[in-house]
Amino acid sequence: MDNTRFKRFFGALLTILGIIVILFACVAFLSDNEPVLGLFVTKWESIVPFLVGTVFLLSGISLVSNS
Structure with a gap:
């Protein structure tokens, strides 16, 4: 996988996980x-x-915006 695509995928995963934990x-x-x-x-x-x-x-938003 390309480095940029990996950063975007991992950033999106962290963002979704962060939203779920904040809602909890x-x-x-x-x-x-x-x-x-x-x-x-x-x-x-x-x-x-x-x-x-x-x-x-x-950190997820930062990863998505920097890639």
């Missing part, structure tokens, strides 16, 4: 001490997936 963090933040997808996540613990999703999203 938002749903976990809004749930009131109930399990989300089988996981018990408190409001303060939902900050971690939000930050990880933001890093994935920004």
Whole structure:
């Protein structure tokens, strides 16, 4: 596979994964001490997936725009 095509594919994959993780963090933040997808996540613990999703999203967008 061409290097540019690989960067675009990997960037799109990271972007989609980042959006999914950010949506999970938002749903976990809004749930009131109930399990989300089988996981018990408190409001303060939902900050971690939000930050990880933001890093994935920004790095994916950067890869797509630079290639």
